[in-house]
Amino acid sequence: MTAPADPSRWADLGPRATSAAVMIAVGTGCVVAGGVWFQMVTVFVTAIMIWELWTMIEPQGPTRGMLLAAMVASVLSGQLALQETWGLSLFLLASLAGALTLRRERMTFFFFALAVQLAGWGLVTFRTDYGFFWILWLIGVVVITDIAGYFAGRLIGGPKFWPRVSPKKTWSGTVAGWVGAAGVGLLFDQFAQVGPEIVPLSIALSMASQWGDIAESALKRRMGVKDSSALIPGHGGLFDRFDAMLGASLFMLLVSALAGVPVVSS
Template identity: 85%
Template sequence: MRAPADPSRWADLAPRAASAAVMIAVGTAAVVAGGVWFQMVTVFVTAVMIWELWTMIEPQGPTRGMLLAALVASVLSGQLELQESWSLALFLIAPLAGAITLRRERLTFLAFALAVQVAGWGLVTFRLDYGFFWLLWLIGVVVVTDVAGYFAGRLIGGPKFWPRVSPKKTWSGTVAGWAGAAGVGLIFDGLAVVGPQIVPLSILLSIASQWGDIAESALKRRMGVKDSSALIPGHGGLFDRFDALLGASLFMLLVTAALGVPGVRP
């Protein structure tokens, strides 16, 4: 006889849905508006994630974390319009300042803080270079990967993907995320007729987003915390919510630098 479903599996669904609705509304408005509006949202989210990173490593020093976040916001605001590769070196200012100030996990902070800033810059650059349509594709792949993985993992369950790092992530949810991403690629191919390469690219983007999530899970386990912060009901912090988008952004920066993503223009 089949055991009754555990209702606790869905205990976080209501707050997650409500918080997600607000974030989707704000994010969609920013993506559609583009320009300075999208830049301001990106700067805010990036700065908050740096603060969360600091507080995970040094929970007794939130004031210094806020000062560092303000430094990140200042540097990133000045760099978003610049396309020269040398300007990326300025993103080392805040990570180095934090690494020097911290008493432990200096290399961890340096690596994650730099990755967060570059990923934020990458999203703004992607919006500028490819426009609303393709940023919507990127975000759509990340969101569908997350949603498909969440429901498949809760409904199907099964073997864990990497229990030591991310105890809740299952192979069923992981593969469902890839399938959902492929579906997003097919939809966008139908809308823009960019060719079949968009499907495998969507799957690779999905994998990159999942590794962004795994990297942040590994960071939290290393720091001994459940969430990056408690800013978002049902989701934890901004780092918890946007870790997958960071992985996707870094992946697309590499792809566009190496290949230029042929055909990825409506």
């Protein structure tokens, strides 16, 4: 006889759905508007993620963490507005300044802070250089990967993907994310006609987003915390929600630099 389903596994669905709806509404508006609106929300999210990174490493020093987040926001505001590649050196300075003021995990902070800033810059650059449809595709792949993984992991379950790092992530959820991403790629090709290569690219982007999630999970286990913060009901912190976007943005920065991105047909 089959054991009754455990209702507790869906306990976070309500808060997650409500918070996700708000974030999607705000995010969609800024993505559509582009320009300074998309830049502003990206700077805000990036600065909060830097603060959350700081407080995970040094919980007793949130004031300095907030000052660091403000400094990063200022650096990003100038850099994202100028879109000058030389200004990326400012990201090194912001990451180094934060690392030197910490008492431990200095290299951890440096590399994660640098990755977060580069990812934020990458998103704004990608939106500016390639337009609305491509950034919509990127966000769509990340969101569907997360949604498909969430439901498949709870409905199907099965072997864990990497239990030592991410105890909740299953192989069923991981593969479901790839399938969902392929579907987004096929749908995108129907409207934008970018060619069949969009499907494997979507799957690769899905994998990159999952590795962003895994990297943050490893960070939280190393720091001994459950969530990056408690800012978002049902989700934890912004780092917990945008870790996948971090991996996806860095991946597309690499792809656009090495191979370029095809032009979307009008």
